[in-house]
Amino acid sequence: xSEKIYACLLRLYPSHFRRSHGEDALQLFCDRLRxxxxxxxxxxxxxxxxxxxxxxxxxxxxxxxxxxxxASAAHPPDGAPLFFVLEDGGLRPSALFSGCALTLAGLSLxxxxxxxxxxxxxxxxxxxxxxxxxxSNHSPHTTPPVIAHDQLLMTASPLESSSSTDLxxxxxxxxxxxxxVPSVDNPKLDPDRERxxxxxxxxxxxxxxxxxxxxxxxxxxxxxxxxxxxxxATDGYTFAYLLTSQMREVSQDMHLEVAYSSAPIPDxxxxxxxxxxxxxxxxxxxxxxxxxxxxxxxxxxxxxxxxVFADPAFxxxxxxxxxxxxxxxxxxxxxxxxxxxxxxxxxxxxxxYLFDHPEYMYDPRGTPTxxxxxxxxxxxxxxxxxxxxxLTSSTTVSAAEQFCYDLKMLHRATIVGETTRGSxxxxxxxxxxxxxxxxIPEAHSINPYSTPDWEGTGxxxxxxxxxxxxxxxxLSRITHHVxxx
Amino acid sequence: xxxQKLTPLPSAAFQILLSLxxxxxxGYAIMRHVADQTSGRMRLGPGTLYNSLQSLxxxxxxxxxxxxxxxxxxxxxxxxxxxxxxxxxxARSEAxxxxxxxxxxxxxxxxxxxxx
Numbered sequence: 343x344s345e346k347i348y349a350c351l352l353r354l355y356p357s358h359f360r361r362s363h364g365e366d367a368l369q370l371f372c373d374r375l376r377x378x379x380x381x382x383x384x385x386x387x388x389x390x391x392x393x394x395x396x397x398x399x400x401x402x403x404x405x406x407x408x409x410x411x412x413a414s415a416a417h418p419p420d421g422a423p424l425f426f427v428l429e430d431g432g433l434r435p436s437a438l439f440s441g442c443a444l445t446l447a448g449l450s451l452x453x454x455x456x457x458x459x460x461x462x463x464x465x466x467x468x469x470x471x472x473x474x475x476x477x478s479n480h481s482p483h484t485t486p487p488v489i490a491h492d493q494l495l496m497t498a499s500p501l502e503s504s505s506s507t508d509l510x511x512x513x514x515x516x517x518x519x520x521x522x523v524p525s526v527d528n529p530k531l532d533p534d535r536e537r538x539x540x541x542x543x544x545x546x547x548x549x550x551x552x553x554x555x556x557x558x559x560x561x562x563x564x565x566x567x568x569x570x571x572x573x574x575a576t577d578g579y580t581f582a583y584l585l586t587s588q589m590r591e592v593s594q595d596m597h598l599e600v601a602y603s604s605a606p607i608p609d610x611x612x613x614x615x616x617x618x619x620x621x622x623x624x625x626x627x628x629x630x631x632x633x634x635x636x637x638x639x640x641x642x643x644x645x646x647x648x649x650v651f652a653d654p655a656f657x658x659x660x661x662x663x664x665x666x667x668x669x670x671x672x673x674x675x676x677x678x679x680x681x682x683x684x685x686x687x688x689x690x691x692x693x694x695y696l697f698d699h700p701e702y703m704y705d706p707r708g709t710p711t712x713x714x715x716x717x718x719x720x721x722x723x724x725x726x727x728x729x730x731x732x733l734t735s736s737t738t739v740s741a742a743e744q745f746c747y748d749l750k751m752l753h754r755a756t757i758v759g760e761t762t763r764g765s766x767x768x769x770x771x772x773x774x775x776x777x778x779x780x781x782i783p784e785a786h787s788i789n790p791y792s793t794p795d796w797e798g799t800g801x802x803x804x805x806x807x808x809x810x811x812x813x814x815x816x817l818s819r820i821t822h823h824v825x826x827x
Numbered sequence: 828x829x830x831q832k833l834t835p836l837p838s839a840a841f842q843i844l845l846s847l848x849x850x851x852x853x854g855y856a857i858m859r860h861v862a863d864q865t866s867g868r869m870r871l872g873p874g875t876l877y878n879s880l881q882s883l884x885x886x887x888x889x890x891x892x893x894x895x896x897x898x899x900x901x902x903x904x905x906x907x908x909x910x911x912x913x914x915x916x917x918a919r920s921e922a923x924x925x926x927x928x929x930x931x932x933x934x935x936x937x938x939x940x941x942x943x
Contacts, residue, residue, distance in 0.1 A: 355874065362881065366854050366906060367873035373855040394872020401878055680850070737856060810863045 344375055345583070346574040351395060353576065359402045365579050376800070377736060377761060535581065539567060541774040542585055542600055549772065549782045555593050562592045578602040578777055596797035597706065597769050597783040606776040623656045631657035632684075635677070636664040643820055644671030644725075651684030651741040654691045661688060665695045669722070673729040673820045676745070679759060679809050683740025687713065693745065694718045696754055698726045703748045706766045706795045729823060731816040734759035734801065735809035740766070746801040751791045756819075757803040759812035764800035836921050839879045842869060844888065844910060844918040851892055853905035854880070880908060888914030 348371045352364055371391070378387050543560040550556035566572060566588050575581035582602035589598045614622075626632070632650035639645050646664060654661065668674055676692075686705045690713065693703055697718040705714060719726070732746050732755045743762045749755035769781040789795055807815045836844075839861075846852060846860035857880075858871045871879070883889045892907040910918070932938040 359874075359877070363873075363877035367877055369905065370855045370858065370873045370876070374858075390870050390872050394874045398872065398874025398878050402874065735856075736859070737853070808859065808863055810860070 345372060348391070349574050349576065349580050351391070354395060354399050356402050360577075364577065368580065373736060376764075535572070538581070538600075538774055538778050539563060539585070541778075542589075542780055545772050545774070545780050545782060546589070549770070550598075551783060552593075555595075559589045559592045559598075563588055578604070582778060590798070595783065596764075596794070596799070597766060597781065599769070599781040601771075601779050601781065603777055603779070607773050607779055609773070626652050626656050627660075631660040633660055633664050634680075636667050638668065638671055639817070641821055642670070642672045643817065644668030644674040645677065646674065647677040647680075648692075649680045650682055651686075651688035651692075651745070653685045654687045657688065658691060661691050665692070665720075665723070665725070669724050671725070671728065673731070673823070674725060675731045675733065675813070675816050675820075676755075677733045677813065678738050678742045678745065679733050679735040679812065681738050681742035683742050683765075686741055686744060689741050689745045689748070690714070690716050693749065693754075694720050695723050695725045696730055696749070701752060702790065703744070704751070704790055704795070705744055706789065706797070707744075729820060730755040731820065732757050733809070733812040733816060734762050734803055735812070736760045736763060736800075738762040738801075743796045743801050747796050750801060750804070751793065756805065756816075757801060758805045758816045758819075759803050759807060759809050761802055761806070762796060762800040764796055764798050766795055766797040836917065837879070839869070839871060839875055840883055840888075841918065841921050842871075843876075843879055843883060844914050844921075847889060847908060847910040848915065848918065851907045851909045853907050855905070857908070883914065884908075887911055888917055 345368065349368060352360060352367060355364070374387055378384060543563055546556040546559055547553070550559075563585065566584075571588070572581065572584055575584050579602045582600040585600040586598065589600070590596060631652045632648060633646065634649050635645060635647035637645055644667075646668060652660075686703070686707065689705075690703050693701070694716040695718075697716050700715040700718055702710070702715055708714075730749065732749060734742075734746055734757055738746070738759075739762065743764070743766070746755075746757050746762060750757050769783040771779050771781050773779045805815060805819070842861045842865065843857055845864060846857050852860065854873075854876055858876055862870050880889065884891065888911060889908045890911050892909055929938065
């Protein structure tokens with residue numbers, strides 16, 4: 343609900359701001375919403391946002407759009423009408439006054455309409471549909487969201503061009519049939535939203551592990567569309583987010599996700615050649631396999647800063663060498679505050695040094711195999727009974743979260759820092775069209791712990807502190823427990 | 828014009844440059860760093876943050892990281908920003924200016940002690 347409200351408030355900004363930073367601003371809001379819980383923190387968050395709106399909205403309207411002006415001047419179209427952007431100057435006071443008056447009139451009209459709300463929702467649907475199309479024009483500055491993952495198999499969906507005749511009628515068709523919505527001025531806009539919704543439903547029915555739950559989700563998605571709940575979606579990213587929320591509301595399955603990418607999603611993943619793999623290996627080795635710091639600190643505390651869990655096939659020897667360096671330490675700190683995830687194999691390899699027997703490392707991204715167990719005990723290893731601290735931030739993600747989650751569940755590490763990002767990426771990715779796809783878990787990996795995995799919620803730290811002070815907090819705690827040499 | 832907007836350097840812009848001095852960060856991390864380095868006194872809202880980032884980008888004081896530069900960013904939905912050499916110089920000169928002010932304040936007995 344809060345995201346919807348903020349998505350609506352974002353419309354107050356001029357279009358150039360929404361195009362360039364709308365998704366980022368919404369993401370930042372969601373991050374704060376996730377991290378700032380409790381009545382006082384939430385109240386402060388909303389106060390911050392309103393103050394920010396009051397200050398930054400007028401400033402954005404005053405900002406000259408130099409880029410657009412330059413682009414217009416640089417590429418005069420042959421024979422086509424030339425348009426100039428005339429937003430170089432600030433708004434006149436009279437224009438501001440007129441805008442305020444119109445806004446008040448609009449709000450009054452909206453209040454009157456609310457009391458006659460019979461057909462309002464259908465009206466909203468058409469309006470938002472038009473905006474959705476207009477805002478889904480792709481800005482070259484927009485960073486594509488996460489749409490692929492090393493664990494996801496990208497598959498060209500057979501449903502991509504399938505006819506919707508065998509599917510349930512679309513929300514728009516239902517509304518039109520009821521005579522509530524006249525045929526829209528631009529009929530080619532609505533099928534986009536309709537097609538994505540139908541493809542999501544079809545993929546759910548075809549691939550989701552629980553068919554009856556898939557049917558319930560399909561019914562819920564259609565019901566939401568009929569009620570106009572998708573009207574808050576003014577761009578592809580928000581539309582994908584809403585569909586994801588609606589599916590999760592029914593299934594409570596945090597691994598289901600509709601994804602939107604402003605950059606075109608390829609038909610099928612490019613097969614990696616041996617040259618690609620060699621290049622990848624070189625890059626990893628040049629970066630010391632993302633083992634950024636391996637050292638023994640004051641009071642014999644081992645410190646390992648790892649930014650990626652690289653594939654042990656390429657980086658196994660680097661990992662072994664790093665752990666050997668720390669073998670004599672009295673305690674060990676894994677700094678994962680800048681870790682972007684990676685391979686579950688590396689998670690298991692590093693965890694192998696922390697146990698004296700093979701331990702199951704739960705991974706929601708795959709079915710359990712023998713490789714799901716640590717390779718403990720490791721010959722010559724002295725770290726089995728040493729205290730372990732793992733440092734986290736709100737950007738610690740994916741395989742790094744698996745490392746935190748499993749060690750926390752096994753009571754083998756103290757997690758210090760911030761709640762992690764909350765992305766398990768468990769499922770198979772189905773491409774819907776050039777910009778939309780859906781991730782669907784097709785198998786259940788049974789979680790041996792009573793606590794749900796980290797998808798959508800992140801791993802909660804045992805000692806919550808800002809990421810910037812996680813190291814000092816850990817060092818301080820360790821020095822109280824580790825006897826100095 | 829963008830350069831005029833950043834002269835003198837607004838407080839939010841200076842704090843953003845400082846936050847990027849250590850590492851490349853995305854928007855939310857910048858906001859958190861700024862809150863930390865100002866002991867929570869400055870919490871940049873999304874509008875102010877991205878407005879400032881846009882001005883800094885236009886003035887080439889920071890740059891946006893190309894995901895192709897770093898394969899790890901291909902999995903990130905977020906945009907990362909990096910301090911340019913020009914931005915670092917400007918942040919340093921702003922810090923020098925503030926240090927001069929501090930020296931004057933201490934000489935006038937407004938501030939005491941070696942550190943603030």
